[in-house]
Amino acid sequence: MVYTERSIKGLVLYGFAFWLLAEWLMPLETVSDTRNIGIFILFVALCFLLYFLRVPFWIRVLFKAGYIVYALNVLFFHGPWSEAILSLLFEMISHISVISQFRWTELTNPFRSFLFFLLLWITAYLIRYWLFAQKRLFLFYAMTVTYIAVLDTFTAFQGNGAIVRLVVFGFFLLSWLHDERLREKEIAVNRTRTWAAACIGLIGLSVAMGYMAPKHPPKWPDPVAFVKSYATHHEQEQERQKALVKKVGYGYNDSRLGGPFIADDTVVFMAEDEKRHYWRVETKDIYTGKGWKETDSVQVKTFEKENNVHQWFEGNAKKEVFTAKVNMFQGYSHLIYPLGLKAVNVSGDIVFRLQVGTERIYPTDRSAYIVPLRTYELTYEYPTFAIDKLNAAPTVQDEQLVKRYTQLPANLPKRVRELAQQITKGKTTQYEKTKAIEQYFHLNGYLYETKDVAVPGENDDYVDQFLFETKKGYCDNFSTAMVVLLRSVGIPARWVKGYTSGQLMEETKEGKNIYQITNNNAHSWVEVYFAGTGWVPFEPTQGFSNPYSFTEPQSVSEPTPVPQRTQPEQKRTPLNDVLKHENISSPSVKDKLTASFAALSWKEIVMGMLILLGVVLLLYKTRRKWWPYITLLLFTYKQDDQMFTKAYLSLLRHLDDYGLKRKNGQTLRQYAAYVDDWFGTNEMSRLTLLYEKMVYQKENVHTEWTQVKELWENLIKKTVS
Amino acid sequence: MERYETLQPIIARVIENIEKVIIGKRDVTTLSFVALLAGGHVLLEDVPGVGKTMLVRALAKSVNAHFKRIQFTPDLLPSDVTGVSIYNQKEMQFEYKPGPIMGNIILADEINRTSPKTQSALLEAMEEGNITVDGVTRPLPRPFFVMATQNPIEYEGTYPLPEAQLDRFLLKMKIGYPTFLEEIEVLSRAEKVPPIDELQSVITVEELLSLQQKVKDVYVDESIKRYIVEIVQRSRSNESVYLGVSPRGSVALMKAAQAYAFMHGRTFVIPDDVQFLAPYVLSHRIILKPEAKFDGLVAEDIIAKIVARTPVPIQR
Known part of the structure; x- marks a missing residue:
């Protein structure tokens, strides 16, 4: 080794390493939704500092782990330390199912940050390996340049400064490492000054020339458009070739609907509620012919607790106020809420941000960071719609609203519009027309189907294909078709996503019901705008029923609720299972942990066991990397009369495991000589002589542990491989 | 060593x-x-x-x-070794003439x-x-x-x-x-x-x-004694051995080990001493079976094999 890690040179090299990795982190603030990049940069600095100081492995791990927990706590959990660790644990466990099912979009921010910390950790380790073991960094350097170049070209990030820094420092670093490699092979003679002068001179010259040279605009005006169009084309090709199998559950992207999905009974949340209703997440308004896109509007309204910013209904809707408690099992960044949300009661300083365009609500803290909620209490107005009022509703006058919610793609096949006309023939009011279209699917033999569901080809329209060709599908097919049909006859309608009211688990003594909502309950339905009433939900999907009540004119004074059709496969759960969830209003973190374990399916448990087995196997295979350190740690804090004996016997075990086997008839001296030959030292023999005195001598010679400790530690460290 | x-x-x-x-x-x-x-x-x-x-x-x-x-x-003759009494005519009595012993x-x-x-x-x-x-x-x-x-x-x-x-x-x-x-x-x-x-x-x-007195003071730990006895007892149960080492052999091995330890400046015996001395102390004390001799085995090999297989005590 020409240079060691713990020297001035080593420090400078670590400085370079830190700078290189920091170059990767700095653009993130501009190009992604990552915030507080300083915390990550500090982590990288900490990693390299610990490497430089050559602290023992376990101290490094302790420090870094501590920093990660601390940072996550500052960023997300805002609790005491113990809570933070438990919360992180909880995050990990709740992500087992998310990861095992590849639902990448559902990762929560704390978990993402946690993974990012791990990635930085690994990268820091790698860079250290490249710098000090291999003395090669070209690959990483080239990757850095590419990264900066790509970001500069395709994003808002301005890489001017970064590129100059990369040229100056990077070339210097590369040539330095090259010089070190040559020296290691003893090819280069020691002419550091000549080398440094040449290197710095060349770099200075090239930078100066680059600075002074005239800079032409790019010859290729916009590579981005070209690459994008090519990529999109390619993507479409690929998608057409294979029918995508999705998993049912909640996702934001609905731009390409269709294809089969498989059931997934992962629990999303439990709710203690008084009424059955849809659980909303968001609405979408732009139909593309393949799926749904959300409106571009970025208008956000914020409220705390009391919703005083968004009006759900207009005057004609009759409303009753109810409350519900929600206990989330999956970390989502959005709020799941019923129509008519009036207030959200949640512990902590939470601001709710409602995207007006989509009616998606994000719980955030004061500085606009998303805080996924675990438990919250809702107050909502449960509407009852009077049919005569709906029938009497005038044609919608708000032109902007009509334009937005009757949008249809230009290439919508004509027969869809014709069918809509045909269905609504003879119906006079908007309500009658809507009901006719809602009933159309029930009356014309459309089937509910999850497996054999087509994906529209490049020239197919999603709704057209469902209406005329396949005639089977699931909620997305029915609801989208209904919206398109409604819009075809000029009725403003939108597509709503969320969950059905779920499965009734138990009735509490206070007369409330406990519902369990799993991924299988993810649903989409239709809302139609009625002037004077507002948005009214409709349910076109076969086998599902609208949970809201529509009252006949004569019974306006006393509404008779529409009988609730229960789901066919509903089953009773043993009381014990329910009791576990009974205190859903304020479960402690521990309870949440147990609950999230209970929510794992057997597949996940098998998967978890396999992972555990893998981890154990891996730990066993790599034991020579960590076991010696554990032993060192154990003996550092042990106080015992028999310390030396125990330590020596433990050393024998380590050496045996390392591969230096002591034969039964081999004396300690012979073995020590063998060990020393192997390691090229005399430490084992020295230690053994002291040990012999302990064991075979008459008086129990009390050899001071501190005297032999260093010898022993050196030997234990030698067994690390 | x-x-x-x-x-x-x-x-x-x-x-x-x-x-x-x-x-x-x-x-x-x-x-x-x-x-x-x-x-x-x-x-x-x-x-x-x-x-x-x-x-x-x-x-x-x-x-x-x-x-x-x-x-x-x-x-x-035995008297050539021990010496004889010869009648001294001058002194009128038998006089002992010491032998070479x-x-x-x-x-x-x-x-x-x-x-x-x-x-x-x-x-x-x-x-x-x-x-x-x-x-x-x-x-x-x-x-x-x-x-x-x-x-x-x-x-x-x-x-x-x-x-x-x-x-x-x-x-x-x-x-x-x-x-x-x-x-x-x-x-x-x-x-x-x-x-x-x-x-x-x-x-x-x-x-x-x-020095001979000091040798007797060299300490032999219980574990070493066990080790010696273990080796000796194994010689008795070895399949190639007709007659094993006698208890006198055990004593001899211990005494030799004490002397050997003393020579090396130690006040206590270690297994290495026993291992080194065992072939010299024990091999003339065992009688091999005829079939073992026929197989070309010698006593030294048997003792070496026994020593190699006997577990060395590494703790008290």
Whole structure:
């Protein structure tokens, strides 16, 4: 080794390493939704500092782990330390199912940050390996340049400064490492000054020339458009070739609907509620012919607790106020809420941000960071719609609203519009027309189907294909078709996503019901705008029923609720299972942990066991990397009369495991000589002589542990491989 | 082992002194001294002319002891060993004429060429430490150390020592031929004055006796005792062995180990001592089965195998 890690040179090299990795982190603030990049940069600095100081492995791990927990706590959990660790644990466990099912979009921010910390950790380790073991960094350097170049070209990030820094420092670093490699092979003679002068001179010259040279605009005006169009084309090709199998559950992207999905009974949340209703997440308004896109509007309204910013209904809707408690099992960044949300009661300083365009609500803290909620209490107005009022509703006058919610793609096949006309023939009011279209699917033999569901080809329209060709599908097919049909006859309608009211688990003594909502309950339905009433939900999907009540004119004074059709496969759960969830209003973190374990399916448990087995196997295979350190740690804090004996016997075990086997008839001296030959030292023999005195001598010679400790530690460290 | 341990200074001086005469053969020299310190006797089994006499004389000279040599022949009588009482006419009474056994260091050359009657006279003296001539018991001088030699059994005209007699020797060893270079060195030294004549004594007999006392104080841990007994007991149950090592063998091994540990400046015995000495102390104390002999096994191999398999104690 020409240079060691713990020297001035080593420090400078670590400085370079830190700078290189920091170059990767700095653009993130501009190009992604990552915030507080300083915390990550500090982590990288900490990693390299610990490497430089050559602290023992376990101290490094302790420090870094501590920093990660601390940072996550500052960023997300805002609790005491113990809570933070438990919360992180909880995050990990709740992500087992998310990861095992590849639902990448559902990762929560704390978990993402946690993974990012791990990635930085690994990268820091790698860079250290490249710098000090291999003395090669070209690959990483080239990757850095590419990264900066790509970001500069395709994003808002301005890489001017970064590129100059990369040229100056990077070339210097590369040539330095090259010089070190040559020296290691003893090819280069020691002419550091000549080398440094040449290197710095060349770099200075090239930078100066680059600075002074005239800079032409790019010859290729916009590579981005070209690459994008090519990529999109390619993507479409690929998608057409294979029918995508999705998993049912909640996702934001609905731009390409269709294809089969498989059931997934992962629990999303439990709710203690008084009424059955849809659980909303968001609405979408732009139909593309393949799926749904959300409106571009970025208008956000914020409220705390009391919703005083968004009006759900207009005057004609009759409303009753109810409350519900929600206990989330999956970390989502959005709020799941019923129509008519009036207030959200949640512990902590939470601001709710409602995207007006989509009616998606994000719980955030004061500085606009998303805080996924675990438990919250809702107050909502449960509407009852009077049919005569709906029938009497005038044609919608708000032109902007009509334009937005009757949008249809230009290439919508004509027969869809014709069918809509045909269905609504003879119906006079908007309500009658809507009901006719809602009933159309029930009356014309459309089937509910999850497996054999087509994906529209490049020239197919999603709704057209469902209406005329396949005639089977699931909620997305029915609801989208209904919206398109409604819009075809000029009725403003939108597509709503969320969950059905779920499965009734138990009735509490206070007369409330406990519902369990799993991924299988993810649903989409239709809302139609009625002037004077507002948005009214409709349910076109076969086998599902609208949970809201529509009252006949004569019974306006006393509404008779529409009988609730229960789901066919509903089953009773043993009381014990329910009791576990009974205190859903304020479960402690521990309870949440147990609950999230209970929510794992057997597949996940098998998967978890396999992972555990893998981890154990891996730990066993790599034991020579960590076991010696554990032993060192154990003996550092042990106080015992028999310390030396125990330590020596433990050393024998380590050496045996390392591969230096002591034969039964081999004396300690012979073995020590063998060990020393192997390691090229005399430490084992020295230690053994002291040990012999302990064991075979008459008086129990009390050899001071501190005297032999260093010898022993050196030997234990030698067994690390 | 020499890598880590230096000899007791006084012992080192003696060994160096002997090595002025005996070239190479550090083990033989060391072992002889072990026997001397432990108060035992040595049986050398070797062909003539490899330096047996030289070794014993050098040893005797180094410790300034009285050296005697008995050449055993088939017609040697017990009285030729022990001495006889002769009537002194002037004094008018029987007078004891001491035999060659009245010395500190005795070389009993070719002990297997004499009759069992004469052999037993010597061996009894070795065991008892005194002799009885004409009804008078006379003590032998201290220290009393016998180094007996015998020709390998196959030679003609020998009376092999019975097993019971062999047991009386602490160690049995071979000197063996010198290596090529050592033999050249032997020639070079033989050109000059016989070096044995120039040898000075290094310690006195009194010093030697006090060393013998100190050897007895060398500590043998319980675990080492167990180890010795384990080895000995395994020799008794070995399938190739007809008669195993006697308890006297265990004692001998322990005493030799004490002497060996003392020589290396230790006050306690370690398993290495036992391992080193076991072949020399034990192999003449076992009788192999005929089929083992037929298979070409020798006692040394059996002992080495037993030692290699017996677990070494590594903790108290």
